[in-house]
Ligand code: LRH
C-alpha cells in the first residue's frame with residue numbers, strides 16, 4: 497500500500513499544537529541542562545532500525561497461531577509493508593531477509609521496489625534449523641556441527657548461497673544463528689562439536705566479500721534443551737576471535753538466561769571491538785520475542801547507556817553496528833507491534849543521549865552510587881517522546897504513527913486487498 501503523504505500532513509496538522517507545546521517545553525529544559533537539542537535531533541533522525549522480513553505476519557507457538565488477516569503474501573508485499581512503516585516513522589529504512597523464507601527471485605526488481613520505498617537491505621539470515629522439502633541431508637542432528645561431513649557441506653553451501661543473495665541486494669552482512677546442540681548428556685562431545693562448527697564457519701568466512709561482516713548470534717537453548725554449540729556471548733566472542741576481523745557478535749536480547757546483565761555483555765563486546773549488532777525484542781521468561789520495551793524498558797535504557805558511552809569513547813574501535821528487530825507477534829497487529837518497537841528503541845537511545853556524562857563520571861570517580869543513580873534516572877524518567885515526534889515531523893513522517901495507522905484503518909484496507917486468510921512466511 498502506497499501511503500498518500502498528504503494524509504500524513506493532515507494528521508500532523510491535527511496534532512501539531514499539542515506537540516509544539518511538549519517539544520518546546522522539553523527543549524527549554526534540556527537546553528538549560530546544557531544539552532544541544534539540534535544535535536540530539538540529528539542523531540535521533542539518523543538512527544535507523546532494520547525490520548525483519550519474518551515478522552510481518554502473525555507469529556505463533558506450538559500451541560497455536562491466530563492469523564490477523566491482510567498479511568503480506570510475497571516478498572514484494574513485505575517490502576510494501578516495511579515501506580509503510582518507514583513512511584510513518586522515517587526510522588525503518590532497511591529490511592533483514594531470512595533465506596529461504598524470503599528468496600528474492602528477481603533481485604534487480606526487488607532492489608528497485610525497495611528503493612522506491614527508500615529501503616535497503618541489512619544483514620541476510622541463513623537457516624539450517626529447518627529441513628526444506630527438496631533437501632538431501634537432514635539437519636535433525638545439526639548442520640555446521642554435524643558429525644557427517646556431507647551434512648556440514650550442505651549447510652556451508654547454503655550459507656554461501658545466502659551471501660550470494662545478499663550481494664545481489666546490496667546487503668553487507670550474513671547473520672548465522674546456529675540452532676545446533678544436544679538434548680541429552682553424552683549425546684555429543686562438546687569440543688568436537690565446536691571444532692567441526694569452527695571449521696565449517698571458516699569455510700563460509702572465506703567466501704565473505706572484503707567489506708562484509710558475519711554476525712555470530714548466540715542463544716542458550718531452544719530448539720535444543722541440554723546444550724547449544726553457540727550458547728552465550730563468550731562462545732560467540734571465541735568464534736569471532738578465531739574467525740577473524742570480519743566476524744562480530746550479534747546480541748539478541750531474548751537470548752539470555754533470566755537476570756543476565758546484558759548491558760555488561762554489550763560493554764565487553766564493545767571493548768573488544770567485536771559488537772556487530774542487535775536483534776531487539778523483549779521477554780519475561782525465555783526467547784519470547786515480545787515488543788521492545790514492553791517488559792524491561794530500564795534494561796534497554798542501560799544497554800543504550802553502554803552504547804552511547806562506548807561509541808563516543810576514543811578508546812573504543814568498534815565497526816558500524818546493525819540495528820535490527822527480531823520479534824514475533826502472537827496477538828498484536830504485526831505493523832503496530834513493529835511501530836511500537838522502533839519507538840521504544842529510539843526512546844532508550846534518546847534517554848541515553850541526555851545522560852549528564854561528565855557528572856556521572858565524577859560520581860563514579862567518587863563512588864557516589866546515590867548520585868550516579870540520580871543522574872541516570874533523571875535521564876530515564878525524562879519523557880523524550882517529543883524529541884522523537886519532532887524528528888519525525890522534520891522528516892515528513894507522522895507525529896503519532898500508531899495513531900495514524902488506526903485512524904487510517906490501514907489493517908482493514910490490507911485485509912480488503914489481501915484477504916482475511918492471507919499468510920506470511922516467517923516465524
Ligand atoms: C532464533 C532467532 C534468530 C532467527 C530466528 C528467526 O531464536 O532469534 O535470530 O533466525 O530467531
Ligand code: MN
Pocket residue numbers: 673713748775822
Ligand atoms: Mn534473533
